[in-house]
Amino acid sequence: xxxxxxxxxxxxxxxxxxxxxxxxxxxxxxxxxxxxxxxLNILGIIFIVSGKIKTGAIVYMVGSxxxxxxxxxxFFGGRSVLNKLKQKDFYTEINxxxxxxx
Amino acid sequence: xxxxxAYKMKETIVNLQIFxxxxxxxxxxVSFLVTAEPTFLAPLVISASFLVxxxxxxxxxxxxIYEDHLEMKFAPASPLHxxxxxxxxRLEDKGKNQKRLYFLSEGKEKKILIPLSQHPKxxxxxxxxxxxxKIQSKKSN
Numbered sequence: 001x002x003x004x005x006x007x008x009x010x011x012x013x014x015x016x017x018x019x020x021x022x023x024x025x026x027x028x029x030x031x032x033x034x035x036x037x038x039x040l041n042i043l044g045i046i047f048i049v050s051g052k053i054k055t056g057a058i059v060y061m062v063g064s065x066x067x068x069x070x071x072x073x074x075f076f077g078g079r080s081v082l083n084k085l086k087q088k089d090f091y092t093e094i095n096x097x098x099x100x101x102x
Numbered sequence: 103x104x105x106x107x108a109y110k111m112k113e114t115i116v117n118l119q120i121f122x123x124x125x126x127x128x129x130x131x132v133s134f135l136v137t138a139e140p141t142f143l144a145p146l147v148i149s150a151s152f153l154v155x156x157x158x159x160x161x162x163x164x165x166x167i168y169e170d171h172l173e174m175k176f177a178p179a180s181p182l183h184x185x186x187x188x189x190x191x192r193l194e195d196k197g198k199n200q201k202r203l204y205f206l207s208e209g210k211e212k213k214i215l216i217p218l219s220q221h222p223k224x225x226x227x228x229x230x231x232x233x234x235x236k237i238q239s240k241k242s243n
């Protein structure tokens with residue numbers, strides 16, 4: 001769970017609220033448009049928890065992009081997860097090169 | 103890992119984002135309160151996001167230089183680029199205010215656009231010189 005950025009939870013809560021708010025609208029068209037993106041957010045989090053961090057973060061970011069500008073909160077969270085993963089891989093590579101040279 | 107140097111965005115750009123966003127947010131909010139027209143909520147959210155971007159950019163360091171590598175991230179939502187000095191290949195001009203940096207990543211040649219105009223000129227002159235020095239020292243080895 002620590003792999004998931006707190007902004008992703010905030011984003012998910014806002015996106016779910018906005019999507020469910022459309023249920024009060026008699027036409028419900030916006031609910032059918034926005035809810036699949038909330039499902040993408042949930043799917044992204046499931047992927048991250050199950051260890052597929054890169055795929056999960058990308059899926060989550062696609063789901064958040066539909067809610068921009070408020071979706072930027074979740075988008076930043078997803079991007080932060082990807083950047084941390086990149087940083088971790090990079091430092092592991094640097095350290096392994098350093099150890100091989102010593 | 104010890105950070106040697108860091109470069110931030112130009113203050114005029116950050117201030118434009120903050121104060122521009124703030125003024126637009128106030129205008130949209132007042133218009134919404136006066137007219138009770140929900141159409142003014144969209145510009146309010148957009149201007150508020152400008153303001154937030156400006157506040158994030160105020161403290162964010164775009165370029166960080168470390169002993170053996172550098173980190174670049176030019177916008178809050180943009181990907182992070184981590185490049186070892188030994189992976190640098192060449193630096194090319196791309197228009198008046200941009201440079202294109204070529205580097206190796208996982209055995210493949212990749213490129214990144216460095217927006218010089220986003221940063222103070224003296225900072226970018228120093229940074230470009232630093233990159234050229236690193237590329238030259240790699241070539242001479």
